[in-house]
Amino acid sequence: MRIDFFLVMAALLFTIGCVGVLVRRNIIVMLMCIELMLNAVNLTFIAFSHESQSMTGQVFALFVITVAACEAAVGLAIVLALYRRRRTTDADDASLLRW
Amino acid sequence: MHLLTGLVIVVMAAALVRAVAPGRPILTAFASGIAAAALLVAFHQDLAGTDFWAGTIGFLAILSALVVVIHPNPMVSVLSLILNLICLALFYLLLQAQTLAILQVIVYAGAIMVLFVFVIMLLNLRAEEGLRIGRGVQRWGAILGGGAFAALLLWALRHRQGHAWMEPGRHAGEFGTAASLGGLLFGQYVFATEAASVLLIAAMVGAVLLAKRRLD
Amino acid sequence: MDPRLPALLIESSAKIALIFFVNLTAIAYLTWLERRVSAWIQDRRGPNRVGPFGLLQPLADGIKFIFKEAITPPQAHVVLYLLAPVIIFVPAMATFSVIPFGPTLELFGRTIPLQVADVDSGVLVILGLSSLGVYGVALAGWSSNNKYSLLGGLRSSAQLISYEMALGFSIVGVLMATGSLRLTDVITHQMDHGWNILWQFPGFLIFIIAAFAETNRLPFDLPEAESELVAGYHTEYSGMRFSMFYMAEYANMITASALAVTMYFGGYHVPGLQALGLSPNVAAIVQVAAFTLKTGFFLFVYVWVRWTLPRFRYDQLMNVGWKGLLPLAMAHILWVAFIVLMGWA
Numbered sequence: 108m109r110i111d112f113f114l115v116m117a118a119l120l121f122t123i124g125c126v127g128v129l130v131r132r133n134i135i136v137m138l139m140c141i142e143l144m145l146n147a148v149n150l151t152f153i154a155f156s157h158e159s160q161s162m163t164g165q166v167f168a169l170f171v172i173t174v175a176a177c178e179a180a181v182g183l184a185i186v187l188a189l190y191r192r193r194r195t196t197d198a199d200d201a202s203l204l205r206w
Numbered sequence: 207m208h209l210l211t212g213l214v215i216v217v218m219a220a221a222l223v224r225a226v227a228p229g230r231p232i233l234t235a236f237a238s239g240i241a242a243a244a245l246l247v248a249f250h251q252d253l254a255g256t257d258f259w260a261g262t263i264g265f266l267a268i269l270s271a272l273v274v275v276i277h278p279n280p281m282v283s284v285l286s287l288i289l290n291l292i293c294l295a296l297f298y299l300l301l302q303a304q305t306l307a308i309l310q311v312i313v314y315a316g317a318i319m320v321l322f323v324f325v326i327m328l329l330n331l332r333a334e335e336g337l338r339i340g341r342g343v344q345r346w347g348a349i350l351g352g353g354a355f356a357a358l359l360l361w362a363l364r365h366r367q368g369h370a371w372m373e374p375g376r377h378a379g380e381f382g383t384a385a386s387l388g389g390l391l392f393g394q395y396v397f398a399t400e401a402a403s404v405l406l407i408a409a410m411v412g413a414v415l416l417a418k419r420r421l422d
Numbered sequence: 423m424d425p426r427l428p429a430l431l432i433e434s435s436a437k438i439a440l441i442f443f444v445n446l447t448a449i450a451y452l453t454w455l456e457r458r459v460s461a462w463i464q465d466r467r468g469p470n471r472v473g474p475f476g477l478l479q480p481l482a483d484g485i486k487f488i489f490k491e492a493i494t495p496p497q498a499h500v501v502l503y504l505l506a507p508v509i510i511f512v513p514a515m516a517t518f519s520v521i522p523f524g525p526t527l528e529l530f531g532r533t534i535p536l537q538v539a540d541v542d543s544g545v546l547v548i549l550g551l552s553s554l555g556v557y558g559v560a561l562a563g564w565s566s567n568n569k570y571s572l573l574g575g576l577r578s579s580a581q582l583i584s585y586e587m588a589l590g591f592s593i594v595g596v597l598m599a600t601g602s603l604r605l606t607d608v609i610t611h612q613m614d615h616g617w618n619i620l621w622q623f624p625g626f627l628i629f630i631i632a633a634f635a636e637t638n639r640l641p642f643d644l645p646e647a648e649s650e651l652v653a654g655y656h657t658e659y660s661g662m663r664f665s666m667f668y669m670a671e672y673a674n675m676i677t678a679s680a681l682a683v684t685m686y687f688g689g690y691h692v693p694g695l696q697a698l699g700l701s702p703n704v705a706a707i708v709q710v711a712a713f714t715l716k717t718g719f720f721l722f723v724y725v726w727v728r729w730t731l732p733r734f735r736y737d738q739l740m741n742v743g744w745k746g747l748l749p750l751a752m753a754h755i756l757w758v759a760f761i762v763l764m765g766w767a
Contacts (some may be wrong), residue, residue, distance in 0.1 A: 181416065187328070279499075
């Protein structure tokens with residue numbers, strides 16, 4: 108069992124998350140795909156931490172989880188505020204600033 | 207890798223039966239059950255080995271990630287993201303990061319995803335729209351870009367120096383325990399920890415303020 | 423295959439089967455206990471027809487639930503609707519896997535610890551599984567396609583996650599004194615330094631209040647009170663599916679009581695058992711019985727409080743959770759930190 112297995116897995120998850128952000132229109136699902144990308148990065152951190160026998164990777168992964176929590180909370184609050192004004196969660200409808 | 211192929215075969219068997227005889231869930235379940243049993247018999251030597259479980263959990267993780275992206279109902283997307291997070295927590299267990307694995311379940315799958323479920327319930331979102339798929343130049347650009355990324359990935363993996371083999375018990379007993387994690391968090395990285403707590407408070411205040419009905 | 427694996431599998435399977443069986447029986451007889459104790463408090467008889475002292479009543483109730491018609495509401499999301507009772511029941515039973523209900527037994531030449539999984543971070547496993555149980559409630563409310571269920575599910579899950587924090591903080595107080603996340607270490611520490619209830623009484627109160635809120639029991643059971651929201655998130659469930667919710671609530675009660683006993687009352691420790699000089703196996707059985715009695719006492723307290731106190735209104739409930747318990751819990755942590763630093767723990 109090599110570390111490469113986890114690296115490939117993380118890369119696949121990152122790609123799937125990236126595709127999700129680009130393809131989906133619902134803002135909440137886009138936020139979920141961003142969380143997927145963050146988790147793929149976490150997996151890479153922990154795989155490398157195991158390989159180099161250093162706990163720094165795990166500490167960093169913990170900080171990534173913390174930041175992801177903050178970002179999800181604030182992002183969802185923004186989605187709620189947007190829904191109250193425009194009655195839609197479609198990202199393409201939040202286009203007032205578009206030229 | 208053989209296991210992953212086998213699991214893909216199970217899924218294909220189920221899909222084949224589903225396509226040929228739609229609306230026959232028992233037949234589909236029977237076919238995938240037989241394929242899964244055949245796989246188990248073929249791989250029974252490895253059942254307690256790391257490879258088997260890593261492959262199975264990896265298969266489940268990718269399957270759930272695909273469901274997140276593809277399924278039109280946001281609630282089903284949330285549930286399969288939760289499944290994905292739990293699969294990742296199991297990966298962390300395999301990589302000897304046991305505290306982080308259980309923290310991932312508590313914080314990510316148990317708190318952040320509850321936020322998502324709440325918002326979907328509050329906004330009462332049902333199944334929805336079509337996907338945003340480009341045509342023409344965008345499509346070809348995406349295919350070329352994706353192929354280039356895959357090639358880059360394979361090249362980078364092939365040319366890694368020092369392929370690490372993973373064996374259980376390879377690390378000292380203190381690797382991945384809460385004690386060592388806490389020692390680092392409050393020792394070498396104490397500034398980052400305090401900054402993260404300030405960030406959390408700011409995010410909490412921000413979220414409460416943004417979601418208020420009237421600012422009075 | 424590792425040669426130690428088959429023996430370990432047999433041992434773990436036996437323990438899991440035993441815990442499962444005991445838990446299910448305890449859930450069934452908890453319903454009997456509830457009805458008899460509530461009757462006693464309300465100065466009437468409880469069930470006393472179905473067997474001696476009504477002891478076969480849970481059996482009759484179980485048979486009734488099996489025979490009831492299970493109606494699925496129209497336009498409900500069927501997969502999520504059927505999944506919700508499972509998601510709420512499995513963590514409720516699984517948390518019992520890390521609770522130590524006795525010291526070690528010496529059988530067949532093996533030392534068998536009376537705990538299914540002595541994980542390094544046992545306490546975190548319990549917290550994680552209870553956070554996963556919130557999804558069952560939320561999904562039940564969402565998938566029933568019914569506005570009362572939706573509101574009940576929202577209220578109940580908001581209540582659950584609010585009180586999870588107070589629960590966690592009071593547990594942190596115990597962990598600071600113990601210095602380890604293992605539940606066996608918590609019990610060993612209490613054996614050496616006296617039970618945690620003696621000097622962490624505010625933490626115990628916070629824990630008990632939060633545990634009442636986490637298990638959706640009075641005085642915090644607004645989401646499932648009949649005069650509100652019909653029956654909250656399990657309005658649309660009938661028959662065996664409803665009994666899953668019912669059983670999950672009682673299983674959560676048993677887990678919370680067992681956790682309170684382990685954290686604050688020394689778990690299976692019986693002070694002064696050393697002096698009796700019993701053989702190890704007999705001592706182990708005595709300690710298991712002590713654990714069961716202590717847990718039973720807490721279950722009695724649960725039932726007693728339910729039939730004594732009135733119910734909190736929902737905004738009062740949220741105020742108590744966020745503005746009352748949380749600052750108190752933080753003050754408690756300061757108190758415990760002071761004591762641990764002084765070395766008096």
